[in-house]
Structures are given as C-alpha cells and as structure tokens.
Amino acid sequence: MVDQVEIHRKVASDDVGERREVVEQLCSNFADLPDKDAAWKDLIQLTGDKDSDVRRSVADALGSTFPHVPDKDTAWEDLHRLIEDEDSIVRRGAVVALGSAFQYVPSKNEAWEDLHRLIEDEDSIVRRGAAFALSSAFQHVPDKDAAWEDLHRLTGDEDVNVLSIAANALGFAFQHVPDKDEAWKNLIRLIEDEGSNVRLRAANALGFAFQHVPDKDAAWEDLHMLTADKKSSVRWCAAYALWIAFQHVPDKNAAWEDMHLLTGDKDRYVRRGAAYALGITFQYVPDKIAAWEDMHRLTWDNDRYVRHVATNALGSAFQHVPDKNEAWKDLLRLTEDEDSNVQLYATDALGTALQYVPDKDAAWEDLHRLTGNEDSNVRVSANHSLGRASIFKATVAESEGDFESELNNAIDFFERSSNEETYSNPSSFCLPFYRSFFMIAFEKTESKGEVQRYLAEAKSASKGSKNKETLLEAVENLASALTEAHKTRDFGAMKSDLNACMQYCNRAADLIDDAAEDAPGAAGILRRGMPIIDGRIKEIINEIQEKARAVCRETRGTPLEEFGLATDRSAQELPIQDPLALTISLGNMANNAKVLCELIATDDERRHACEQLKDLSDMELSEQGRALDRALQYITTCLHSHRNEAPTTKTVYISDTQKEIVRIAVAQFCFELTESFPFVLKNKDEVKTKVFSALEIAKYDGANILCLPELCLCEEWISEIEERYPDMIVIGGSFYKDKMNICPVIMKSDADRHYQPKITPSRNEDPEMTGVGMVSGDAVYIYETRFGRFMVLICRDFDHLLTRLVHRKNPDMIFCPAFNSASANKRFHNAAHLHVEKSPLYIMIANTGKYGGTSIFGRLHKDYFGLLVGNGCKDARDLTYKLCEIKEGQEEVILADFNLIHKSVQVPTPSDPNEDTRSVGRFKKIPIQPNRSRI
Numbered sequence: 001m002v003d004q005v006e007i008h009r010k011v012a013s014d015d016v017g018e019r020r021e022v023v024e025q026l027c028s029n030f031a032d033l034p035d036k037d038a039a040w041k042d043l044i045q046l047t048g049d050k051d052s053d054v055r056r057s058v059a060d061a062l063g064s065t066f067p068h069v070p071d072k073d074t075a076w077e078d079l080h081r082l083i084e085d086e087d088s089i090v091r092r093g094a095v096v097a098l099g100s101a102f103q104y105v106p107s108k109n110e111a112w113e114d115l116h117r118l119i120e121d122e123d124s125i126v127r128r129g130a131a132f133a134l135s136s137a138f139q140h141v142p143d144k145d146a147a148w149e150d151l152h153r154l155t156g157d158e159d160v161n162v163l164s165i166a167a168n169a170l171g172f173a174f175q176h177v178p179d180k181d182e183a184w185k186n187l188i189r190l191i192e193d194e195g196s197n198v199r200l201r202a203a204n205a206l207g208f209a210f211q212h213v214p215d216k217d218a219a220w221e222d223l224h225m226l227t228a229d230k231k232s233s234v235r236w237c238a239a240y241a242l243w244i245a246f247q248h249v250p251d252k253n254a255a256w257e258d259m260h261l262l263t264g265d266k267d268r269y270v271r272r273g274a275a276y277a278l279g280i281t282f283q284y285v286p287d288k289i290a291a292w293e294d295m296h297r298l299t300w301d302n303d304r305y306v307r308h309v310a311t312n313a314l315g316s317a318f319q320h321v322p323d324k325n326e327a328w329k330d331l332l333r334l335t336e337d338e339d340s341n342v343q344l345y346a347t348d349a350l351g352t353a354l355q356y357v358p359d360k361d362a363a364w365e366d367l368h369r370l371t372g373n374e375d376s377n378v379r380v381s382a383n384h385s386l387g388r389a390s391i392f393k394a395t396v397a398e399s400e401g402d403f404e405s406e407l408n409n410a411i412d413f414f415e416r417s418s419n420e421e422t423y424s425n426p427s428s429f430c431l432p433f434y435r436s437f438f439m440i441a442f443e444k445t446e447s448k449g450e451v452q453r454y455l456a457e458a459k460s461a462s463k464g465s466k467n468k469e470t471l472l473e474a475v476e477n478l479a480s481a482l483t484e485a486h487k488t489r490d491f492g493a494m495k496s497d498l499n500a501c502m503q504y505c506n507r508a509a510d511l512i513d514d515a516a517e518d519a520p521g522a523a524g525i526l527r528r529g530m531p532i533i534d535g536r537i538k539e540i541i542n543e544i545q546e547k548a549r550a551v552c553r554e555t556r557g558t559p560l561e562e563f564g565l566a567t568d569r570s571a572q573e574l575p576i577q578d579p580l581a582l583t584i585s586l587g588n589m590a591n592n593a594k595v596l597c598e599l600i601a602t603d604d605e606r607r608h609a610c611e612q613l614k615d616l617s618d619m620e621l622s623e624q625g626r627a628l629d630r631a632l633q634y635i636t637t638c639l640h641s642h643r644n645e646a647p648t649t650k651t652v653y654i655s656d657t658q659k660e661i662v663r664i665a666v667a668q669f670c671f672e673l674t675e676s677f678p679f680v681l682k683n684k685d686e687v688k689t690k691v692f693s694a695l696e697i698a699k700y701d702g703a704n705i706l707c708l709p710e711l712c713l714c715e716e717w718i719s720e721i722e723e724r725y726p727d728m729i730v731i732g733g734s735f736y737k738d739k740m741n742i743c744p745v746i747m748k749s750d751a752d753r754h755y756q757p758k759i760t761p762s763r764n765e766d767p768e769m770t771g772v773g774m775v776s777g778d779a780v781y782i783y784e785t786r787f788g789r790f791m792v793l794i795c796r797d798f799d800h801l802l803t804r805l806v807h808r809k810n811p812d813m814i815f816c817p818a819f820n821s822a823s824a825n826k827r828f829h830n831a832a833h834l835h836v837e838k839s840p841l842y843i844m845i846a847n848t849g850k851y852g853g854t855s856i857f858g859r860l861h862k863d864y865f866g867l868l869v870g871n872g873c874k875d876a877r878d879l880t881y882k883l884c885e886i887k888e889g890q891e892e893v894i895l896a897d898f899n900l901i902h903k904s905v906q907v908p909t910p911s912d913p914n915e916d917t918r919s920v921g922r923f924k925k926i927p928i929q930p931n932r933s934r935i
C-alpha cells in the first residue's frame with residue numbers, strides 16, 4: 001500500500017531526486033490513492049517546480065491521469081500553463097499529454113488553440129509532439145477544417161521526423177478529414193517521397209485510409225507501386241497495407257498477383273509480411289490453388305520466422321485451402337521442424353484445423369501422437385487441442401452417454417496439459433471450469449462445495465489484472481448456468497449450456513492468457529456477428545490499455561519516453577470495431593514494445609515475454625492481444641525493477657568540461673588469461689608492450705582519452721602510465737584486487753582516486769557456484785572531467801546496468817572494457833546502437849583481440865557510412881550507428897573526434913558544407929606494432 005503521507009512529504013522536499021520520484025509515484029498509484037483531491041493538489045504544486053524535468057514529468061502525468069482527476073478545470077489550466085513553458089522539451093511533453101487528454105478537456109476550443117499554436121512551433125521536437133497529438137485528437141477537435149489545414153501543413157514539414165509522424169497521423173485521421181480529395185493528394189505526395197522512412201509511413205497510412213479514399217482505382221495503383229518499391233522496408237509495410245485493403249481493392253486479381261510476387265521477395269521480412277497477409281486474405285483470393293501453392297512454398301522457407309508466420313497462416317486459412325489433405329501433411333511436417341517454435345505453432349494450427357480435415361480419425365491420431373513429443377510446450381499444446389476437440393465432440397454428441405464420455409475425455413486432456421511445467425499453460429483455467437460443469441451435470445451426490453472450489457481455482461487463475469469486474473461476473477454467471485443445467489437434467493439443454501460454457505471459458509482464457517482456443521481469423525469471426533468475441537476483444541484491449549499506461553508511466557523522464565508515450569497512445573485508440581485496423585494497430589504497438597524489450601531486457605529477461613513479440617504478426621487477433629498484454633506486463637515489471645534496483649551512483653568531480661571536441665582512442669590486442677579465478681595475464685611482459693604501444697599511438701595522435709580491454713592491466717603499471725601520459729585520461733581496462741574486478745581511471749589530478757569496480761560478475765566470476773569468485777562493487781561512478789562526463793561499465797555491467805543508469809545520469813560517453821565472446825559482442829553492439837539511436841551519447845567498447853568487436857558508437861548521418869566502409873571501419877551492409885569496429889584477431893587502435901556539444905545528426909542539412917557540424921569525425925585505425933624500446 002502506497003503511503004500518501006510520505007508522497008505528500010516528498011512533494012515539498014528540497015531534494016530534486018525525491019521530487020522527480022514522487023511524480024512517478026503519484027502517476028503510478030493515482031487511481032488507488034485514498035485522497036485523490038489531495039493527490040491532485042500535489043500534482044498541481046509540482047507543475048510549478050523550478051526543475052524542468054519535474055515539470056515535464058508532471059505534464060505527462062496530467063495527460064495520463066486526466067480522465068481520473070476530480071477537478072478537470074484546474075487540470076486543464078495547469079496543462080495550458082505548461083504548454084506555454086519556455087523549455088521546448090516541456091512543451092513537447094505537454095502537447096503530447098494534451099493529445100491523450102483532449103477528449104476529456106472541458107474547454108476544447110481553448111485546447112485546440114493551444115494545439116494549433118504548437119503545430120507552428122519553431123522547434124521541430126515540439127512540432128513532432130504536436131503532430132503526434134493531432135493524430136489522436138483530430139476526431140475530437142471542434143474545428144476540423146482548421147485541424148485539417150494544420151495536418152496538411154505538417155505533411156510538408158522540412159523535418160523528416162515531423163513529416164513521418166504527420167504521414168502516420170494522416171492515416172489515423174483520414175476518415176475524419178473534411179476534404180478527403182485534398183487529403184488524398186497529400187497522401188499521394190507522401191507515397192512518392194524520396195525518403196524511404198516517409199514512404200513506409202505513407203504505405204501504413206494508405207492501409208488505414210484505403211476504404212475511405214475517394215478514388216480507389218488510383219489508390220490501388222499507388223499501393224501496387226509501393227509493393228514494388230526498391231526499399232524492402234517499404235515493400236514490407238506495403239504487404240501489410242495490402243491485406244488491410246484487400247477486400248476493398250477494385251481489382252482483386254491484380255492485388256493477388258502483387259501478393260503472389262511478395263511471397264517470393266528476396267527480403268525475408270517482406271516474405272513474412274506477405275505470408276501473414278496471405279493467411280488473413282486467403283478466403284478473398286480469386287485463385288486459391290495458386291495461393292495454396294505459395295503458402296505451401298513458404299512453409300519450406302529457409303528463414304524460421306517466415307516458417308513461423310506461414311505455419312500460423314496455414315492454420316488460419318485451413319478451412320479455405322483447396323487441398324486439405326496436403327495442408328494437413330504440411331502441418332504434420334512442421335511439427336517436426338528444427339525450430340521448436342515452428343513445432344509449437346504447427347501443433348496449435350492442427351488443433352484449429354482438426355474440424356475441417358476430411359479424415360478426422362487419422363487426424364486425431366496424428367494430434368494424439370504429438371502428446372509424446374520431447375518438447376513440453378508441444379505436449380501442452382497437443383493435449384490442450386485434444387481437450388478442445390473433445391469439447392467440440394461433446395457438443396455434437398448424439399447420446400447423453402457419448403456427451404458425458406467426451407466431456408470426461410476433455411477434462412483428462414486439460415489435466416495432462418496442466419500437469420506440464422511450462423511458462424504459460426493454456427489449460428489452467430479450463431480444467432477447473434469444466435470439472436465444475438461435469439460435477440453439476442453428471443455427479444449424483446451433492447457436490448456444491450467441490451463446484452465452488454473448482455470455480456475458486458478458475459477465479460484464482462484469472463488473477464493478475466486490475467480490471468476483472470466483467471470477468472468475475474462472467475464466472476458467476478457460469479455458476480448459475482451450471483446450476484440450471486443440474487436442475488433440468490435435459491440432454492439438449494445440457495449441450496446448449498456446454499456451448500455457452502465453451503464461449504465463456506474461451507473468453508476468460510483470452511483475457512487472462514491462460515487458454516488458447518480454436519478461433520478462426522478475426523475479421524471472419526467478428527463480421528459473422530459473434531458477440532462473445534466482441535466482448536473478448538474489448539477485454540483484451542482493456543488489459544493492453546492498462547499495461548500500456550503502466551509502461552508509459554515507467555518510461556517518463558527516460559530516453560524511452562517517446563516509445564512509452566507511443567505505446568500508450570496506440571493502446572488508448574485501438575479500433576475495437578474494425579478487426580483489420582485493430583490488427584495493424586496491435587502491430588504498431590508491438591513495434592514500439594519490441595524496441596523497449598531490446599532496450600530494457602538483459603540476456604535472461606529476453607527469453608521471456610518479449611520474445612513472443614518477434615512472431616506477433618503470425619498470430620490470430622486474440623492471440624496477438626494476449627501476447628502483447630504479456631509483453632507489456634513484462635516490460636513494466638522490468639522497467640520498474642530497473643528503476644528500483646539500479647546501483648548507487650556517485651559523482652567524482654575533477655573539473656568542468658573544457659573541450660568541445662574530444663579525441664578518443666579505443667585499443668584491441670590479443671592476450672591470454674589463466675584458467676581459474678582470479679584470472680591473471682599469462683604473458684605479462686608481452687601484454688605490457690602492447691599496452692604501452694597503444695598508449696604511444698594515442699599520445700602521438702593527440703588522443704585525450706584511451707580505453708583498454710578488461711583484465712589487460714597490472715596494478716604496478718599505473719604509476720608509470722600516470723607519469724608518462726599526464727595529458728591523457730586512461731580507462732585502464734581492469735585487474736583483480738581483493739577479489740574485486742577494478743578498472744582504474746588514470747589521470748593526473750589532485751582529486752581522490754575512485755576506481756570503478758565491476759558490479760555484475762560474469763559466469764566464470766560468479767561465487768555462487770563454488771564459493772570462490774568476484775566480490776561485487778556497490779556503486780557506479782560518474783566522472784566529471786575536462787574531457788567530458790562519462791561512466792565506465794565493465795563487461796557484464798554494460799549488459800545489465802546500461803538502461804538502468806543512462807537515463808538517470810545522461811553522460812557524454814560510456815566506456816565498456818570487456819572480455820566478450822562473439823555472441824556477447826552481437827548483444828552488446830545491438831544494445832549500444834539502440835541506446836545511441838534513442839539518446840545523444842557516445843559508447844566505446846574495448847574488447848580482447850581474441851574475439852574482436854572493439855567498436856565506437858555515435859550518431860552520424862548515414863550519408864557518411866560509405867566513407868567509413870571505404871576506410872575499413874564499417875561493413876557495407878551495416879546501417880547501425882556502429883561507426884568503426886576492429887575484427888577478431890586484429891591488434892589496432894581506433895581514434896576519432898567526438899563533439900560534446902553536437903552529438904546528433906544536424907537537421908536540416910545546411911546547404912553550405914562549411915556549416916555542417918559533424919558529431920564524429922577524423923576516424924583512424926592504426927595497427928599496434930609493439931616496440932620494446934618505448935617501454
């Protein structure tokens with residue numbers, strides 16, 4: 001229980017850290033606080049805080065809590081004041097909050113005036129926020145003509161990021177735009193834009209807008225053009241847009257031909273999109289034989305994720321496939337695929353397809369055989385599918401005896417499924433629920449107590465959501481229905497009640513992520529008017545919206561804030577009534593969630609819920625909702641954990657920053673360590689020669705900072721380094737002292753020395769295995785020096801602590817001395833790129849030459865990448881912000897200049913090259929050629 005008295009104390013605290021923290025607490029717990037009036041007054045007080053980060057966080061909090069505040073007039077006044085703040089970051093946060101809160105604002109005319117004014121803001125970051133806000137607020141704006149004029153102007157903005165967001169907004173707003181002819185012209189212009197990022201956003205917008213555009217023939221021509229775009233990312237988005245628009249396309253033969261071509265695209269991501277589109281649109285395709293051949297071919301694709309999608313697509317489309325026997329054989333083949341996820345999806349698809357296969361007895365045996373599979377997840381799915389199939393058999397049984405027998409079989413299969421130990425079991429709800437039904441329907445003795453116990457188990461399995469009123473009411477209604485069935489003892493009535501129970505059970509299982517029922521595609525089910533699915537989808541959306549709000553709260557004030565806001569906005573605007581639009585919206589949310597997963601997850605965390613997002617596009621609608629709900633819950637837990645479990649940070653002040661351009665060197669060389677802890681250098685003299693050779697290279701090339709690999713240093717060398725290189729800061733790799741892995745930060749200074757200890761032990765340093773191992777440090781130091789503000793994260797600390805720290809301290813640079821394997825290199829490089837992409841900072845990784853991967857990361861215009869490829873810094877196909885890398889076995893020093901003032905790409909690019917300010921420049925790679933005469 002949150003202590004509201006303590007919250008109120010922090011609001012008036014002199015410690016800005018506590019005031020920032022209390023904004024998070026107020027936002028996260030607002031709905032549960034006993035005195036909401038007092039809580040709101042605390043938020044109002046914080047809107048006038050002297051710290052801009054506090055004001056920005058409060059602006060965001062006002063947006064997310066606006067629907068719940070008791071005094072919306074006061075809330076609107078506070079939001080209005082923040083919109084006029086001098087700080088552009090605060091204005092951006094305020095306008096994004098306004099977009100979320102717009103429909104609840106009491107004075108929409110004033111709110112629209114504020115939004116209109118910020119759309120014209122001179123700062124592009126504010127215009128981005130305004131474009132983002134306009135997409136959600138458009139349908140609620142009182143003056144849609146003026147709103148359309150603003151959106152029209154944004155689609156011509158000089159900032160490509162504003163332009164891209166405006167393209168998306170046009171898709172969301174299209175059906176509400178008063179001048180659809182002009183809006184269509186704008187969309188055409190964006191579709192033909194030179195920038196691939198703009199075109200792919202335009203392709204996405206075209207999918208949403210297609211059914212509303214005035215000239216569908218012209219719209220189809222544009223969509224057709226996008227499916228053949230030279231950029232694979234645009235073709236990928238076009239594939240998704242094609243299935244959204246397919247049923248509205250006037251020439252379905254031509255549309256099918258495009259889809260057919262996309263299934264054979266050379267790019268695997270495009271093939272995935274085409275496979276998904278084929279599964280959804282199969283029933284509308286004019287040439288189902290050719291479509292079946294394409295789907296069959298995709299199940300043999302070399303890319304396992306394409307096979308994932310194709311497998312699920314085959315399950316979704318099974319009832320429309322012309323050759324069901326061959327389709328069944330394909331699914332059986334896929335249950336033996338080398339990829340365990342393909343096996344699992346194929347088993348699920350068999351459960352979906354069972355009712356449509358011609359030879360149901362043989363199919364039953366095939367599914368039964370999979371209950372003995374060596375993979376527990378496959379066994380769980382097979383048993384659960386057999387349980388669902390038995391329920392179906394019971395509902396069509398001709399005699400009461402068969403009805404009872406099949407229901408009993410179903411319970412047995414659900415029990416076998418539940419007995420397996422897996423991360424998520426689909427039968428944990430259905431087992432107690434159907435047991436209670438069986439007892440009421442068939443047990444002769446009084447069993448009310450056991451029925452209530454089973455229902456209590458079902459209710460317990462449904463826990464985990466804050467919004468369970470509808471679900472619990474459904475469970476109580478089921479108990480009443482079962483009681484009625486017990487009273488009537490009529491076989492026909494019992495079958496009818498069982499049908500109702502199936503629907504209720506499947507609905508509940510959808511909501512709580514505990515049952516995977518046999519559901520056809522979203523569009524077909526919803527449009528056939530099954531109201532239970534409507535209710536189920538709404539409940540899924542409620543769950544997702546709650547989780548998205550939590551993610552948004554946890555990311556406030558961090559580099560991940562934009563993605564948290566985007567996830568929350570997408571969740572609040574999920575189009576419940578249009579299953580196709582809902583699916584693409586879930587996909588957009590998943591894209592944001594994927595980035596968050598990559599940024600917050602360590603290697604162990606990545607194995608859980610976030611992994612499921614990689615295959616979201618091959619799931620049916622309800623499965624997408626459940627997967628996204630799980631992932632958002634997991635992301636929230638990780639973000640909260642990362643905030644609360646981050647180590648202590650301490651600032652070591654040496655000097656104010658005195659240089660705008662800092663030259664940094666990162667060294668890589670080969671060396672061997674002993675086999676047991678504590679690891680020490682085998683070839684000490686040889687390594688010393690290499691260390692001092694790297695120092696000499698750095699010195700003579702004018703480097704200000706040099707970073708060395710982990711465990712390459714001996715303590716006795718430090719004083720010599722300090723004396724010989726007084727003008728440099730040396731991030732001295734590390735060495736063991738008193739069982740601690742310590743990185744010395746070597747510099748000439750009168751300040752006390754604070755060497756950075758490693759906090760997170762590697763596997764071979766972990767003392768939990770044998771009792772012998774590394775002693776962990778307890779703090780991360782922030783070094784403030786004349787060459788900038790930096791942190792040192794030794795090896796696994798980079799993987800484990802990067803996200804937890806970077807948003808709190810905003811360093812100029814992060815140095816990572818490492819002794820990483822090739823697989824760890826890939827993970828570290830991915831994390832470095834993603835953090836640099838989202839935050840203006842530089843990352844330097846120094847690794848051993850045994851594995852390579854020493855590299856530097858920073859934001860640089862991609863037009864320069866070709867030059868970096870030419871001088872051997874970059875691979876030709878690498879489009880990340882890894883600017884220079886040393887390969888395995890090489891012994892070299894990377895040197896480059898880093899601008900501490902301008903860390904981002906200059907936008908727009910100046911016409912005069914002399915005015916172009918580059919964040920990183922003067923790259924060099926110099927071989928280390930040890931010279932003992934220098935030592």
